[in-house]
Amino acid sequence: MFNIEENLKNLPDRPGVYLHRDQYGEVIYVGKAASLKNRVRQYFRSPRNMDAKMRAMVSHISEFEYIITVTEMEALILENNLIKKHMPKYNVLLRDDKTYPYIKVTMGEEYPRLLKTRILANDGSRYYGPYADVKSVNQIIDLLSDIYRLKRCALVKFPENHRPCLNMHIQKCRGVCAGGADRAEYMKAISAVNAFLSGRDKEVVAFLKKKMDAAAENLDFENAAQYRDSIQAAASVMEKQRVVLLSAGDMDIVLAARGETNAHVVVFFVRDGRLSGRESHHLQATPDDSLAGIVAAFIGQYYINTTAPKEILTEEELPDQELIAEWLTSLRGGPVNIHTPMRGDKKALLDLARKDIAGIVSLLDERAKSQREKDLAVGDALRELISQGPFAAGNSTEAVGAAGPENAGDAPAYGRLLRVEAYDISNTGGVDSVGVMVVFEGSRPVKKDYRRFRIRTIEGADDYGSIQEALYRRLKRGRAGDPGFAKMPDLILLDGGRGHVNAALQLMSAMKESIPVAGMVKDDRHRTRGLVCGDKELDLKRVPALYHFIGIVQEEVHRFAIEYHRNVRGKTVVRSELDGIEGIGPKRRNALLRHFGSLEKIKNASDNELLSVSGMTKTAAKKVRTYFFAAEGSFSTDNIDNSK
Numbered sequence: 001m002f003n004i005e006e007n008l009k010n011l012p013d014r015p016g017v018y019l020h021r022d023q024y025g026e027v028i029y030v031g032k033a034a035s036l037k038n039r040v041r042q043y044f045r046s047p048r049n050m051d052a053k054m055r056a057m058v059s060h061i062s063e064f065e066y067i068i069t070v071t072e073m074e075a076l077i078l079e080n081n082l083i084k085k086h087m088p089k090y091n092v093l094l095r096d097d098k099t100y101p102y103i104k105v106t107m108g109e110e111y112p113r114l115l116k117t118r119i120l121a122n123d124g125s126r127y128y129g130p131y132a133d134v135k136s137v138n139q140i141i142d143l144l145s146d147i148y149r150l151k152r153c154a155l156v157k158f159p160e161n162h163r164p165c166l167n168m169h170i171q172k173c174r175g176v177c178a179g180g181a182d183r184a185e186y187m188k189a190i191s192a193v194n195a196f197l198s199g200r201d202k203e204v205v206a207f208l209k210k211k212m213d214a215a216a217e218n219l220d221f222e223n224a225a226q227y228r229d230s231i232q233a234a235a236s237v238m239e240k241q242r243v244v245l246l247s248a249g250d251m252d253i254v255l256a257a258r259g260e261t262n263a264h265v266v267v268f269f270v271r272d273g274r275l276s277g278r279e280s281h282h283l284q285a286t287p288d289d290s291l292a293g294i295v296a297a298f299i300g301q302y303y304i305n306t307t308a309p310k311e312i313l314t315e316e317e318l319p320d321q322e323l324i325a326e327w328l329t330s331l332r333g334g335p336v337n338i339h340t341p342m343r344g345d346k347k348a349l350l351d352l353a354r355k356d357i358a359g360i361v362s363l364l365d366e367r368a369k370s371q372r373e374k375d376l377a378v379g380d381a382l383r384e385l386i387s388q389g390p391f392a393a394g395n396s397t398e399a400v401g402a403a404g405p406e407n408a409g410d411a412p413a414y415g416r417l418l419r420v421e422a423y424d425i426s427n428t429g430g431v432d433s434v435g436v437m438v439v440f441e442g443s444r445p446v447k448k449d450y451r452r453f454r455i456r457t458i459e460g461a462d463d464y465g466s467i468q469e470a471l472y473r474r475l476k477r478g479r480a481g482d483p484g485f486a487k488m489p490d491l492i493l494l495d496g497g498r499g500h501v502n503a504a505l506q507l508m509s510a511m512k513e514s515i516p517v518a519g520m521v522k523d524d525r526h527r528t529r530g531l532v533c534g535d536k537e538l539d540l541k542r543v544p545a546l547y548h549f550i551g552i553v554q555e556e557v558h559r560f561a562i563e564y565h566r567n568v569r570g571k572t573v574v575r576s577e578l579d580g581i582e583g584i585g586p587k588r589r590n591a592l593l594r595h596f597g598s599l600e601k602i603k604n605a606s607d608n609e610l611l612s613v614s615g616m617t618k619t620a621a622k623k624v625r626t627y628f629f630a631a632e633g634s635f636s637t638d639n640i641d642n643s644k
Helices: 004-009 036-042 052-059 072-086 134-147 183-197 202-217 221-238 291-302 321-332 344-387 397-403 463-479 498-510 544-578 586-596 599-603 607-611 618-629
Strands: 016-021 027-033 063-068 102-105 114-117 126-128 251-258 263-271 274-283 311-313 337-339 419-428 431-441 451-454 491-494 517-522 528-533 536-539
Touching (some): 004 344, 027 036, 102 183, 114 134, 134 202, 134 221, 183 202, 202 221, 251 291, 251 344, 263 291, 263 344, 274 291, 291 321, 311 344, 344 491, 344 544, 419 463, 451 463, 491 544, 498 517, 498 528, 517 544, 544 599, 586 599, 607 618
Parallel strands (some): 251 311, 491 517
Antiparallel strands (some): 016 027, 016 063, 102 114, 102 126, 431 451, 517 528, 528 536
């Protein structure tokens, strides 16, 4: 198991972000720290000085991890990104999508200007940031615009007889609007601004210090204080943001490391130029395997199940790198570049990632050991369960007779992770019935193997028949050699009681299959209680490893079923409401939904509002109004503005 006390000893005295996880591996809190060593330790001291919320959170912490950053500001920005990604239970969550600001240099304009923005766009501009100190951003934009006399107005072209604003008259603008600006000189000033924002700030800071000293000598302390504030703002803005690559787009950084007993690969995700998270994976490797070879093998397996970004950074060239990149390109349907940066921001971020891994190798070893222990505990408990009579393969007299008693009670062999498949049915009063299958190997979900089934042959709210259909289709495709169903389960779990199990056993008997089946039942508080088969029920609280595992499986299969059913039901509602209207095909239906956002708003839309939607005509609008408001009055062309 994860040893909290031992890992607290290995925390670095450096800034960074930490993530607390519960017993199920879910992130429950994300925080930042100037010193990870000091901050994380505070959670595991005496709870007497903690508030109720903090005590509740600490009681659920089973393990933690951390990501090292260069500065506290980087930690602040990365914390913001990780909170938005994980939405942890114990964080204060900002429900809107507000982000930190950037400084934008509008290079697409003939005479560029400086702006503060929170939106990145592919418009030819240069973006710097993000920055945590909004006040400093405003100060720096004003300061640079003043020093270099930059254009401030939004106009790109100026009409004849345009009157210049006050900025030109007080020498804070070059008078672009009056034709008094030399573009070559102006672009030299923009180059100096870009140099400053890129980190080459000595010239500007020296200028400000000279002005501050001169103002102080003249006893002009008010202006001296303003220059001092500008120097501080420059320092705040110039604090290196290695956590962000200004124009990198999407890319992954893939690095390998060796622990005492394990090989690890860590993937850092950079999305829209921001470091958005990290994943670690434990690999079986021999001491003779090179790190480059481990990374190459990992990439070959990992990106089969997830789309590769445009760019993958590695520490060194990989074996068959060009071939791997070509293969990833074919999978992605677009170019994928694998390379090792030798300089610049990408090299800096790669070096930071390597330092981060070097500091957490022991933590990765501990997590790998903890995961193995969980897998072994769950595996041992499942093997014992499968070997017991009522829960064994062919776990009814009828099924054993069909499948052969020699197979009953055979537990899966040791040395491999057991495969558990769980099934659930979801419908609304028997309408839009769906079934789902989730898969676990060891104690972990295998989401690439999840499957969905639209129930086709069963009418009404018949869970037993629906379970039989879903299982039949799954087993039939497995027998037929369908790659998506090739692996057969060691145990089948159903979200239901004895009736569900008996229905599944009847099907298995007919198909001459002997796979153990059990039903997952809940108590009055809707929490996992036990496993049932026939007239037997296993009280899971007596087997802690199984109690936690089955609870996770039951919640996951239920979540997956509800999610799929909502998706199907939503499409059905849209189809029955809009596609039933004469003259409203898929294009007009989608245009209406995009424009109004909901059926209720479409129902309440006025004549002219309906006609404002792309592709809508008077005839089509009349059909919509007649369909929804036949009882309230007919469509009236008199209310339509014919100019539209």
